[in-house]
Amino acid sequence: MSEHVLKIREEIVRRIEAHGEETYPHECCGALLGRDGEGSREVLDLLPLPNRRDDSPRNRFELTPDDVRLAEKTARAKHLDLLGWYHSHPDAPARPSEFDREHAWPWYSYIIVSVRQGEPRDMTSWRLRDDRSAYDSESIETAAAVSSPEALRV
Amino acid sequence: MPVKVIIPTPLRGYAGKQESVDVQASTVGEALTSLTTRYEELKKHLYADDGRLRSFVNVYVNDEDIRYLQKDQTRLKEGDTVSIVPSIAGGASRAEK
Numbered sequence: 346m347s348e349h350v351l352k353i354r355e356e357i358v359r360r361i362e363a364h365g366e367e368t369y370p371h372e373c374c375g376a377l378l379g380r381d382g383e384g385s386r387e388v389l390d391l392l393p394l395p396n397r398r399d400d401s402p403r404n405r406f407e408l409t410p411d412d413v414r415l416a417e418k419t420a421r422a423k424h425l426d427l428l429g430w431y432h433s434h435p436d437a438p439a440r441p442s443e444f445d446r447e448h449a450w451p452w453y454s455y456i457i458v459s460v461r462q463g464e465p466r467d468m469t470s471w472r473l474r475d476d477r478s479a480y481d482s483e484s485i486e487t488a489a490a491v492s493s494p495e496a497l498r499v
Numbered sequence: 500m501p502v503k504v505i506i507p508t509p510l511r512g513y514a515g516k517q518e519s520v521d522v523q524a525s526t527v528g529e530a531l532t533s534l535t536t537r538y539e540e541l542k543k544h545l546y547a548d549d550g551r552l553r554s555f556v557n558v559y560v561n562d563e564d565i566r567y568l569q570k571d572q573t574r575l576k577e578g579d580t581v582s583i584v585p586s587i588a589g590g591a592s593r594a595e596k
Contacts, residue, residue, distance in 0.1 A: 372590055398590075405590035410557045410564070413584055427508065430587050437591035445589035448555045450544055452509035455589070477543060 349483035351454050351470045352387040358487055361458055362465035364393050365433035369463045371402035374432040376416035377454060378425040386428060386454065392419050405444070406432045429454030436460070439467040441480045449473040454483055500525060500577040504534050507583050513540035527558060528571030530581050545583065555586045 364373040375393040379386065394412050398405040408416075408430070420427040430453060434440075439459035441449075449455060451473045459466045470483040503521055506514045514520055515538065522537075524530035535542045547553050558565045559582040565573045575581070 374587070398588075401590075404592070406588065408587040410559075410584040410586055413587060430589075432589055434591035442590065442592035444592060448586075448588040450507075450509040450585060452512065475540075 348384075349454075349470075349472050349481065350384075350386070350486055351456075351483045352385070352486045352488060354388075355487050355489050357388055357391060358468060358485075360391055360393075361431050361456065361468065362460075364391075364431075365435075365458045365460040365465050366463060368396065368402075368433065369460050370435045372396055372398075372404070372406040372433050372435060374406040374408060374430065376419070376430055377428045377456065378416075378420045378423060379428045381426050381428055388428060388454075389425060390423060391431070392416050403435055404437070429456070431456035431458065433458045433460045433465075436462070439469040441471050445471075446473065446477070446480060449477075449480075451475050451477075455480075456485075500575065502530055502575045502577070502579045502581060504530055505580060505582040507585065510541055510544055510583070513544065514538045524575055526571065526575060527560060527565050527573045527581060530575060531558070531571070555588055557584045557586060558582070559584060 374396050375391050377388045378390040378392060379388040394408055396402050396406045397409055398407045417427050434457055439457040455471045458468045468485060470485050471480040472483050473480055501521055502524055503519050505519050506517060511517060520534055522530050522533040524533055545552060545556050560573055560579055
């Protein structure tokens, strides 16, 4: 069983869902920015990015190395860490696919939101195991308010 | 010659928690071999089972993608920086609907 917990404010959950609704029936994607501490990880901001897969955007997404470098730069400018990535699964479960697993690294958090008929449904988060054999689910802990005054300045 | 390899955040745990590692190498291939010999755990996250770099793993010398240079035969000079940058890809499996 996973011990990973990802804290995320409700407002940011809504922004991910809204992005998935907006791009439906195509997949949306973006970067998760926040802070990673010993046993505690919190998403404090997002960087929505364009899905570069125009050949199969209903069931694939891709971000280029330049997108990744932009996300790293944006995180640094905000004094945050690039914690991972989010994407939507239009009309499919919020479960990582084999394709997701093959294209992942450990440590990153991967949030998936299922969007059915244009409506956001389940949201899950995952981390790849060290040996790449499978994903472990990461519990999403949603808070209505920001966790610290420091986070307000982000 | 001495060159610096920048380790991306997700892989630092497999490289002694370092942001960068100094290696002696005259090509990109040598630099990556030296890195993954020293930190063997990195290998499976950079290379597929066939020994080739994973499709989403991109390598830059300074700011140039090695795919547009001489790939792993790209020559390095003293002080060059080799960066490993992933592309991020994924998506739903149609069969899982």
